[in-house]
Amino acid sequence: MSKTVMLMNKIKKLLVMPKEEVLFRITERRLEKREYKHHLSGKDQLSDEDFIRKCCGLSSQNNAIHRLFDNFYSGKRDSFFTEGYEKNIRTTVIKKHLNTQDWLLTADQICEGQLCLLGQDVRLAQAGEWHKDPLEACEWPRTFYKQVSKIKPSVTVDIKYVWEMNRHQYLIVLGKAYWISGDEKYAKKVCAIISSWISDNPYHSGVNWTSSLELAVRSISWIWAYFFCRGSQHMDAAFHFIFLKSIYEQGLHMEQHLSYYSSPYNHLIGEAAGLHMIGSLFSQLKLGQAWEKLAWSILENNIDKQFFDDGMCVEQATFYHHFTLGFYLQAALLRKLNNKPVSEKILSGIEKALNVSMYLTQPNGKLPAIGDIDNARSLYFNMEHSWDFRGFLSLGAVLFNRSDFKRQSSGSYEELLWLCDETMLTNFETMDSTYPLETSKALSSSGYYVMRSAWEKDSHYLCFDCGVMAAGLHEDGVPSAAHGHADALSFELSVFGKPILVESGFNTYFGPLEWHRHFREEAAHNTIKMGKSRQAEYCGRLTWKSVIHPKLHYWRQADNLETVCGEIVYDKEMSHRREILSVSSKFWVLLDQLKSAGRNEQAIAYFHFDASVNIEVDREKKQIIASAEGAGLLIQYFEDYEVEARRGVEGMGPEAGWQAAGYGHKNPTWVLSFVIPLTKKTVLFPLLLLPWKKNKLIFSSKKETRLDTKRNEFYPATFSFDEQNYMVSFRENDSPSVLCDGVPV
Template sequence: MLNKIKKLKNMPREEIFFRFQEKALELYEMIRHISGRDLLDEKKWAEDICGLTYDSNFKQKLFERFVNTKADFFFTESYEKTKRCKLIKEKLEWKDWISEADDILKGNIVSLGCQMKIPSGKSWHLDPVKGKPWPEKFYKQAENAGDMKACDIKYVWEISRHQYLVVLAKAFRLTGDEKYAEKIFTILQNWIAANPYHSGVNWSSSLELAVRMISWIWALFFCKDSKFLTPDICALVLKSIYEHGRHISNHLSYYSSPYNHLTGEAAALYLTGALFPVFKESKTWKKTGWDMLEDNVEKQFHEDGMCVEQALFYHHFTLGFYLQALLLKRLHGENVSESMLNRLEKALEFSMHASRPDSRMPMIGDIDNARSLYFSGKHSWDFRGFTGIGAILFQRPDFKYISGESAEEIYWLFTDKEIHDFLMTKETRPAELSKAFYKSGYFIFRDSWTDESNYLCFDCGETACGLSEDDIPSAAHGHADALSFQLSAFGSPILTDGGFYTYSGEEEWHRYFRQEEAHNTIRCGNKRQAVYGGRFKWKQVKNPVLTSWNLSEYLEIAAGRIDYDARAFHQREVVYIKNYFWLINDLVNTEDDDNISCFFHFDPDAEIIIDEINQQITACNGDKGLIIKYFKQALIKSRKGEISPGGGWTAWGYGMKKPSYCIEMIMDAKQERIFSPLLMIPWKKSRDGISFQDYDLSQTDFSAKIFIKGNEFLVSRSDESGISVLMNGEHIS
């Protein structure tokens, strides 16, 4: 309560007024819901909303308006169906979609890593993990039901996002088999009957409604020519879509969740307004949705392209909403502003540069498996479809180099000519290798654009936009991961992030994956980069500052520093001797009794060997690996798959975790200042030819001699002269 009062005192008047209006509207809606006056009767729906005469032909007229839309009205109508399906069958692994669709026909889906059954009737309100039903009350009462606090609402929401309907719809599109369309409309009828307007938790989040609406839109347009899309079913679904749009327009997340939530809601409003002109509010929704997207694009993405939430899954979630709306507007022959196009191109450039050599993204920030463009199969960290869209939209051959020609999204979203031009375009490698993203604070090292390149992503960015240094908790999807890094050796991921597990599950697991211990960074005693303020929330945030970024022919350096107070700080310097090895220098100033813990999280497929005598850790992932040589005396703790959250786990998706090695290197802070250098040497097929000889380590000075495949390196670092590297006796820079 005290935190809420503090937050209220800091709110601008406009936000207080908006939130007051929101609460008043919810009360009004609850009174109408309890009295049964919020249900839309058929006559009012026909005449007041659709502008049609309410008679025996009303549903037929509505049906005809939907199915007889002009060419290029939606993506599925912008190309010749038979020709496109043939191309998809030539280019993509489409039979996997059919297998998945056949599983869905049997009622089986995979949701948030769990095998589940598609609900029916009242089970749409059932928590599929705990087996406990959410109350079928007014949506706010249902969401806040005290006896449901142990349940994670994400699971019941996820099933009602209906994104698996898109899988069925694609199967119908490609095969023409009516059984897939029949299943879609059976599910829709069942859901609508079990979830009357404003009844139950499936109406409690505007974003959930937005994602569900978009799923329905794709399913409807894919199945427009199905015999199971009757006038009765069409009217039923369109009426529910209208109710979804009405709720979203009344409950936009301007202040409560102004990032990916607001973007998803705006995109859904725009799509609904543009695609269903029969609704009386369509023009308003279309304009409101687009204006919000336009006005907020520079608030959603930094000028360097990364999303302000500092979470790469949400980066693509937000980006997918924007791209979908933009492409529809473009299909309708309407202009898109240069400012929006420029910012979205930057967002795609960030995705291109952040991608690892194995084509997956580094795990940064929260994850909830959300996809705004529900293509390209099951959950993964592979977002190449987005750069494929960008390759066509912005005519970027370097984007095509990343996406290849197997990105499913492009074959559903573009015209025949655009696809033809894309396939004829010769891809080119991106011009830059290592790249700085100053505003968001990410610094990417790589030595090539092949699938066997060495790669490191260094995080020197803020925890997330909108957080503060005071004691007032604020929600954010960013983690306490400042000065962490992720590393691939010869294309194989070795050091990765701990990831993220759940929002509403056991709190110790939720908390662990957001704090320093789950990232490749340092915990400075009891000091924190950000203080945990409850689920989603941070307070007393300390953000790092960049102290150096320098690229030369053979040497690349990034360095950052985070200050905990007037005395304590952590400074990390990342030095890449191109094509050979990394030097990581950590300098920590702390209280005399603080222990320093340096964490390393290894890919779940990696194996490790710890040699404490020679102060060396060897990791391998297949025939590629990394040697980590440490010079500071430390206690080494290795954990994998233990019961506790910190027991060695990688949470690669929501509710999904795998055992993986976590090493904690503990240095006893008997002195005020600790300097700990680390050498990290990638190897391929064999570790032979890599050795270490003389080294010297003082309080802040260091030198070491390394032999790598017949080359001798002398590396030194001092406060006075900085970094020096000799290769076979010659200075390199």
């Protein structure tokens, strides 16, 4: 992108910026200039004496470091989660439910310097290496933090990797290993890593001060590790002093650089959660109480801005939904542990967000990969990347006495065991376990519509996306960053519990541009690309403008038929209307109506399959058969479209067929595309989606389906399925009609 275009985009944003945001940004720039001046002169480096006297309110005489240490252990402060109940009792419960040997094996690997970060095996940073990129032989400049982004050490380097190394979430794994085993080597490693980092990262120097969210996540990691290792011989007064001083400096930076406007969603909430934890647990800091109060007010005043009324995160990204939700859960539970009030506003927001998590979860226990992802987790107890967030539901079960949350948590215990006290754990174990009240669910504010056959592991599941791309985006030419994708009218589908049609996920923020764009644009989703029209215009990494949001026509539920219909209108002539019917929770009927005023362009319909799925294309029968471990999906189409099936191969580009399981990681998978000529004003593109099991297709066609070109309707598709006879008709500007054994469904 040229400098001229970038300048014009900035001017467009400035012209629509609220006055209070302009004033805030001006004040922020003045602060940064003052910080830079102090950094050059060395005035921003806090001496030990000033920290003790000015920040902790103690005299620097008479062994102040030991008095500070004693005050922490004997003075008044909030309890932490590890102190929620007697350690021996908790240990017994943990060993009953969790495999603690895995903790020790992973912790041993960390002690040996072996890590897996963002899907990459890397070496743990050593002393003096905390500014180095763990993948490339380059180092980020050790300059004033605001200048770092201007001096990128190489063209291909991705800042996410050095940030991930410096988040220090793997310290929690070491802390758990010490807590469960008592082996001092784990606590020693925790102290060595933190001490090394402090020595290598002076206040406001380098890449690890560039993002307040990174400081927040690191602070939370340190606090968990500190309390896990509390009582270790290595957690002495000298270590406590440098630890507390660095925690103070990071808290001070967060307070002064909260992302009120630059990143007002998960960044702001993560920063507030980190500041809240520092303030509540380290009361010997003179700013501690003020930080706790400020942070909690941010969390409370912004929860309505983080979630739609139905509970879905406004960023329209399932991983970030849980990133934000985890910060809220952690802060609320910490207050409850210390008998501090948590408002109904906060609790209601958390419960609704958990409700969304429950309904979006697929039968295999994982979330659909909607929107961006950077593998970020706010509740971090193991290093394995996963789309399984059912542990959040176990917390929700005890917070809200929700027996349906308990059932759908499916025995996910770890979050519960660390974040809840003994009473809450007892309540969970004695609570009933019941099915959710609704099988299917309309999340109408965020625009997700879930159809499922039942709440069992082998149930069918479909999630249809008819919501806005994300909050904060503009329909005009004003650019704005967001984690939402161009995925309107896309859907995910599982049959007999197996994911078949899936979202492609997301691969990289700062890596190769073609991969970054691909996973965010239409071709990476189960939707249709309409000629030259686009759901949004790309205008830089993470940034969209001229966004076109879909609209819902209807969501209907009857005894044997569920229907959802949405449309995206590009202009007066071009539109895409998609309707999906779930027939008796057995199979699905899909009808796309493509309007183009006969522009003689092409539409391309994309279908992305899970990496575990294999497909066969039978062009003679007009069928695609997808199979996955003894179950699968038959896709019946009706016209002689140009059909292409592609699967990614190492060295091929993003269009070949890839599924991004997590940040920086992708697997080859099948992608199917139908090329649909837009040669008349309205083109119908109907499909039957028929599940099968145990290598037996329970489908047979009775009569060839034909298109009446004059009336623009298909004669009935007549077929047998699951020992019943069906007839499905498709016609322009109407819903598909379905007869079962001659009776309307």
